[in-house]
Amino acid sequence: MSHSLFSQNPWYSADIIRSYKPDFTPRVAFILGSGLGALADQIEDAVAISYEKIAGIPCQYCTWSCR
Numbered sequence: 001m002s003h004s005l006f007s008q009n010p011w012y013s014a015d016i017i018r019s020y021k022p023d024f025t026p027r028v029a030f031i032l033g034s035g036l037g038a039l040a041d042q043i044e045d046a047v048a049i050s051y052e053k054i055a056g057i058p059c060q061y062c063t064w065s066c067r
Contacts, residue, residue, distance in 0.1 A: 013054050020047050 032040055040046060 016054050017049060020049055 030039070030043070040048070
């Protein structure tokens with residue numbers, strides 16, 4: 001089965017991401033997989049969101065850190 005990042009409405013997924021820090025507008029968003037934890041540790045005020053929490057994103061082992 002092929003998965004698409006936008007298999008669901010992308011605006012719905014963006015709303016889920018925004019709900020973690022509603023009064024914050026990130027300048028940069030990183031999509032990090034395994035092996036990049038050292039980079040994630042260097043980000044101040046990072047927000048990590050499991051892919052499983054975001055509609056339409058099929059990975060269960062990665063997180064998003066928004067800054």
